[in-house]
Amino acid sequence: MFDVAQIRSEFPLLTDRTIDSERLVYLDSGNTSQKPRRVIDAMSSFMETSYAPINRSSYRLAGEATEAYEAGRTAIARLVNAPSADEVVFTKNASEAMNLVAMAWGRANLATGDVVVLTEMEHHANIVPWQMLAQERGIEIRWIGLTPDGQLDLSNLDELLDRAKVLSFTAMSNVLGTIPPTKKLCAAAHAAGALAIVDACQFVPHNVTDVQDWNADFVAFSSHKMCGPSGIGMLWGKMEILDAMPPFMGGGNMIDTVTFDGFTTAPVPAKFEPGTPAITEAVGLAAAVEFLEDIGMANIRQHEMALTRYALDTLNHRFGDDITIYGPDNVEVRGGVFSFTFRDLHPHDVSQVLDEKNVCVRAGHHCAKPLMKTLGVNATTRASVYLYNDESDIDALADGLDGATDIFGL
Amino acid sequence: MPGLEDLYREIILDHYRTPRNRGELETPPAVKIDGHNPLCGDEITVYLTVDGTGDDAVVTDIKIGGQGCSISQSSASMMTKAVMGKPVSEINAVMRRFKTMMGIDGIEMADADSEVDLGELEALQGVVKFPVRIKCAVLSWNTLSNALDAALNPVE
Ligand SMILES: Cc1ncc(COP(=O)(O)O)c(C=O)c1O
Numbered sequence: 001m002f003d004v005a006q007i008r009s010e011f012p013l014l015t016d017r018t019i020d021s022e023r024l025v026y027l028d029s030g031n032t033s034q035k036p037r038r039v040i041d042a043m044s045s046f047m048e049t050s051y052a053p054i055n056r057s058s059y060r061l062a063g064e065a066t067e068a069y070e071a072g073r074t075a076i077a078r079l080v081n082a083p084s085a086d087e088v089v090f091t092k093n094a095s096e097a098m099n100l101v102a103m104a105w106g107r108a109n110l111a112t113g114d115v116v117v118l119t120e121m122e123h124h125a126n127i128v129p130w131q132m133l134a135q136e137r138g139i140e141i142r143w144i145g146l147t148p149d150g151q152l153d154l155s156n157l158d159e160l161l162d163r164a165k166v167l168s169f170t171a172m173s174n175v176l177g178t179i180p181p182t183k184k185l186c187a188a189a190h191a192a193g194a195l196a197i198v199d200a201c202q203f204v205p206h207n208v209t210d211v212q213d214w215n216a217d218f219v220a221f222s223s224h225k226m227c228g229p230s231g232i233g234m235l236w237g238k239m240e241i242l243d244a245m246p247p248f249m250g251g252g253n254m255i256d257t258v259t260f261d262g263f264t265t266a267p268v269p270a271k272f273e274p275g276t277p278a279i280t281e282a283v284g285l286a287a288a289v290e291f292l293e294d295i296g297m298a299n300i301r302q303h304e305m306a307l308t309r310y311a312l313d314t315l316n317h318r319f320g321d322d323i324t325i326y327g328p329d330n331v332e333v334r335g336g337v338f339s340f341t342f343r344d345l346h347p348h349d350v351s352q353v354l355d356e357k358n359v360c361v362r363a364g365h366h367c368a369k370p371l372m373k374t375l376g377v378n379a380t381t382r383a384s385v386y387l388y389n390d391e392s393d394i395d396a397l398a399d400g401l402d403g404a405t406d407i408f409g410l
Numbered sequence: 411m412p413g414l415e416d417l418y419r420e421i422i423l424d425h426y427r428t429p430r431n432r433g434e435l436e437t438p439p440a441v442k443i444d445g446h447n448p449l450c451g452d453e454i455t456v457y458l459t460v461d462g463t464g465d466d467a468v469v470t471d472i473k474i475g476g477q478g479c480s481i482s483q484s485s486a487s488m489m490t491k492a493v494m495g496k497p498v499s500e501i502n503a504v505m506r507r508f509k510t511m512m513g514i515d516g517i518e519m520a521d522a523d524s525e526v527d528l529g530e531l532e533a534l535q536g537v538v539k540f541p542v543r544i545k546c547a548v549l550s551w552n553t554l555s556n557a558l559d560a561a562l563n564p565v566e
Pocket residue numbers: 030031093094095096123125126170172173174199201202222224233367
């Protein structure tokens with residue numbers, strides 16, 4: 001039995017924090033997730049008992065801290081079934097991980113006229129780094145379009161992949177919730193001789209992830225969306241590719257040696273981790289992974305599929321033609337993210353009215369402006385769920401929307 | 411906690427439901443300037459014609475295009491009423507008063523500004539209590555400011 005009340009009780013903010021003496025209805029986990037007590041405790045206890053530099057000093061305390069930091073890497077490798085923890089590179093967030101790929105691998109391997117294929121439902125994090133590269137050296141960007149129900153239109157995939165060097169796509173849309181056939185897309189990329197890069201920011205927190213089964217080349221994601229702290233993100237990559245790449249940023253920790261004439265790089269992953277990293281955050285991340293593993297990623301997905309079904313049915317049933325929810329209706333290919341437009345109300349006004357009821361949602365373009373263009377809207381309101389949400393949260397959202405109608409007299 | 415009635419005053423909702431001076435003007439003679447709020451994707455277009463030069467120039471027509479929330483749309487609508495037919499010197503004074511009311515730092519008020527009557531624009535005062543919405547309220551004014559610059563300093 002998936003016990004939401006029990007899970008929620010492990011999140012201090014969700015149980016203890018009130019505004020106007022009422023609990024919060026947190027429906028913005030697609031943006032960032034709340035943190036369980038275990039993660040908070042792991043981080044404070046690490047700082048109270050074991051905090052020290054990593055990889056630099058030889059005293060015992062520093063060794064302890066290094067081990068704690070590396071345990072974060074091991075936990076991530078286990079969670080996504082990476083063949084080796086050394087293939088997990090810590091970054092600041094998923095955005096930095098995508099920049100690392102575009103700037104380090106891209107600069108070394110892409111030349112003018114080379115083709116990079118993206119999809120129309122990408123987050124800016126998987127668009128702008130490629131556009132920067134396009135400005136720098138004139139690569140061509142092609143876009144996989146969408147079907148009317150917000151799935152990838154793969155009818156002309158072969159054509160789009162013709163001569164492509166890269167296919168980079170999201171494993172779950174942060175706007176539509178769409179979960180594309182990631183394994184199939186990786187295979188198609190490889191068949192065309194392209195690298196397969198997966199933005200798994202929205203996928204990893206909610207699903208069983210197996211980077212080997214996908215046979216992806218790079219996978220990027222963020223700790224803060226999976227119950228871990230902000231300030232740390234991950235790039236997993238195949239060792240032979242990481243090994244052959246030049247570094248991204250330079251500094252301490254990433255070198256083998258430095259002379260007046262130049263430098264040589266440390267082995268992967270240190271090669272991509274210049275400077276003092278997010279040490280305490282890696283410790284918190286390890287605790288987050290253990291927390292998720294205890295509940296079970298398959299169980300989390302199961303729970304969210306049921307909740308997604310409930311949300312789609314409730315909102316459509318209560319509001320009919322007054323609400324437009326974007327993305328597929330089939331919960332097998334969709335996660336718990338609901339972007340919608342409601343009557344003629346602007347998303348900012350919708351979220352303002354919901355905030356009055358302590359319902360926290362996001363309004364705007366969700367860092368996916370090109371997708372907004374495809375959908376023919378300027379902005380949407382987005383509610384997104386996680387393991388601590390249940391049907392009462394969806395009901396609170398629907399009740400709040402009822403209130404919006406009254407205020408604007410529409 | 412400020413209530414929604416502080417934000418969504420009736421006059422604001424009226425301008426939102428029935429925006430004044432919406433549309434386009436032919437360019438040239440009009441200038442057309444776009445503004446957007448990168449945070450939420452609100453977009454506004456100001457079309458403007460002026461007659462004369464410098465501070466004495468008079469706004470002869472203004473139209474608003476684009477999309478946005480009730481606050482940005484009503485603010486733009488009220489703004490068009492406040493500036494239509496007015497000299498630039500007076501518009502700048504209203505703009506300084508308005509931005510000061512919105513709690514924006516670093517606006518240097520002129521001596522006579524305290525006399526300026528904001529009229530309907532006063533209704534937007536409640537926005538200050540909702541800091542994330544201040545950007546919505548000033549978007550049209552910032553865009554107008556750029557439009558006035560463009561109209562008064564045409565590139566040859
Ligand atoms: C699909 C997707 N990709 C990338 C990102 C960027 O993640 P971060 O802000 O942690 O860098 C996000 C976060 O909103 C996302 O939803």
